[in-house]
Amino acid sequence: MSITVRPASRSEVPAAAAVLAEAFATDPVLAEIRPSRPGEQREAVLGALFAALVRAVPEHARALDVALDGDRVVGAAFWQAPRPHAGGTVAFLRQVPELLRVLGVGGAFRALRHLRRMDRARPDAPHWYLAEIGVAAAARGQGVGGLLLEHALRRIDGLGADAYLESSTPQNRRLYRRHGFGDGAPITGFRAAAPVSMWRPAVA
Template sequence: MIVVTPAEPGDLAAAASVLAEAFVDDPVTGTLLGGRGHDRPARARHLFVGLLRPVIADGTVDVARRAGEDDVLGVAIWEAPDAVTTIARLTAQLPSFWRACGPDNLWRALVTKRAVDRYRPRLPHWYLQEIGVAEAARGQGVGGALLDARLATVDGQDAGAYLESSTERNRRLYRRHGFVDGVPVRGIPAAPVTMWRAPASERVGRPARLTV
């Protein structure tokens, strides 16, 4: 049985390692990691430490484990509709981002974030920033359990949810959870596709299309 709970501060290292393993060869994330191929996993861990550390305390990072076990099998980073990202909060993570991207790719990471943010919906929504599953646990329903857990909260608030996906395989999973395809995000490698899940009160018949 897969159990999903909000991440605790003590989960930071394990959660970062799971996401690093899942995204080290991702067509978008991979372009942001500086250095040679052999140190990419370490750089990816630095990247996700920087992304995770400031938001774990918000209660919007979910981790999946087998019941009664400690190993983290999957991680999802969500941003709530009322989330506020301050400059001070981002600046505090610069050492981690520097170790991950290096001086050459840190600017590329900022350009990528700006490109992605231009496609975010105008209306309030939950944003699935990242979701990843440890290689040994893939195909066992971990990703679906992570989505189900947070989407129950989203539906309880009658809110929309939004994400971008770089692969067709992942988009099939998201479609099964009520997301519909939007448009490619131009200006970054692999042009990930936006996906939108309408609020529960609007999901009658075919889900509503996303307007950005």
């Protein structure tokens, strides 16, 4: 497998979202934010959710990277630039109809409560935020996640910027530690999930 990592084009947002949906289908944090419903095609639902979340951030304030095996997207990482994001409100409002379609009104309020809980754990210092990273099942164990992180962190280091993420599994935390992230405080308030904040200071 020969993997290429580069910024995604606009037309690749759905494919990147589909990979994230597959990777997060059983994620404990996402299961509380958007529980499964009987009879639904969960990966299709989550793909629509991730595409809307990406588009809810203005293009100038986000970085969506894809890992490609040939012309097939097998990994994706979605980063948000340091806040505030100019034009962020307009970008978000454009995605409200799709978010409501996926989440429902009650689900949207539940998701907002959980997302605010995650947001309160974020440091005040400016930072690039890794919102999501995922690898297709067929490509796992091949170092794709590490390649996506290396690609983004070279860009972030070039800016002299800090980076932040939340991790919900010990396995993922091992990967992030190898790339310079340190464990922070647990994020409480979830029933079954136990995400941990992780911070990576700027590398000179």
